[in-house]
Amino acid sequence: EHCKGVNGLDKVVLREVRGCSAEVYLYGGHVTSWKNEHGEELLFLSSKANFNPPKAIRGGIPICFPQFSNLGPLESHGFARNRFWSIDNDPPPFPINSSNKAFIDLILKHSEEDVKVWPHRYEYRLRITLGPGGDLMLTSRIRNMNTDGKPFSFTFAYHTYFAVTDISEVRVEGLETLDYLDNLKNRERFTEQGDAITFESEIDRIYLSTPTKIAILDHERKRTFVLRKDGLPDAVVWNPWDKKAKAMPDFGDDEYKHMLCVEAACIEKPITLKPGEEWKGRQELSAVPSSYCSGQ
Numbered sequence: 001e002h003c004k005g006v007n008g009l010d011k012v013v014l015r016e017v018r019g020c021s022a023e024v025y026l027y028g029g030h031v032t033s034w035k036n037e038h039g040e041e042l043l044f045l046s047s048k049a050n051f052n053p054p055k056a057i058r059g060g061i062p063i064c065f066p067q068f069s070n071l072g073p074l075e076s077h078g079f080a081r082n083r084f085w086s087i088d089n090d091p092p093p094f095p096i097n098s099s100n101k102a103f104i105d106l107i108l109k110h111s112e113e114d115v116k117v118w119p120h121r122y123e124y125r126l127r128i129t130l131g132p133g134g135d136l137m138l139t140s141r142i143r144n145m146n147t148d149g150k151p152f153s154f155t156f157a158y159h160t161y162f163a164v165t166d167i168s169e170v171r172v173e174g175l176e177t178l179d180y181l182d183n184l185k186n187r188e189r190f191t192e193q194g195d196a197i198t199f200e201s202e203i204d205r206i207y208l209s210t211p212t213k214i215a216i217l218d219h220e221r222k223r224t225f226v227l228r229k230d231g232l233p234d235a236v237v238w239n240p241w242d243k244k245a246k247a248m249p250d251f252g253d254d255e256y257k258h259m260l261c262v263e264a265a266c267i268e269k270p271i272t273l274k275p276g277e278e279w280k281g282r283q284e285l286s287a288v289p290s291s292y293c294s295g296q
């Protein structure tokens, strides 16, 4: 279903038989909503989110391409999140079987604007699928279309904002004992010591070479998000906490309590593609009732 969203921006709504749904804005190729069969929102979207291009939408799943954060010469998180994507009506076959699933194919190609800041030709195909159980899958295929024989390199993240009841009651499992780069300490490398990650202050880390499955446990709501990823070795964990929240104009002062970003990413070792080569990276999210009960 193709319709108009906030500020008349084009959006696509995906629906699944049991009532799960997802919303995708063509602006940014940006998933802004993912609801379970009870109509509960599973992604965080700021009440102050800006739907005014060229600003990126605060919340949902921004696409960070071709640069994660400010790790290079481009604007923070690259430009894909503030470009207008198109619906791809004739995508080349995807290896995953999408029959009986609601999905949309989007495409972004280099524009003249892009080429000025990143002198490469590319085709970026994004398939967003809502599975029969309400699972949300994002598959990216990025191809080097350069005709000058030049390779290009990029870093990437699905900057996923999960909705949580109370950040101080959340834990993340699957990143124990891993090395991470701490964005709050000049990207110095540390090793995670704790059992699971819990939150009591600002956090901004790039966990390196993580397992393909990460769990985010929302104790209050007895819900666990399971993030599975493929082709994306790293995982970013971010919460701005109170001070940074206040400094962000498109983020409510207290909203940090109700969100957590866990992002399937490829950052430490950039992806390099020769002309004609294609890279594929996938993130799959599910939300299941939690078996975790504190103190029991």
Ligand code: BG6
Residues within 6 Å of the ligand: 056, 069, 076, 077, 159, 183, 204, 205, 236, 238, 261, 263
């Ligand atoms: C996270 C980064 O992924 O995104 C943080 O690790 C950054 O350093 C955050 O502050 C938000 O970025 P932006 O550009 O959307 O405000």
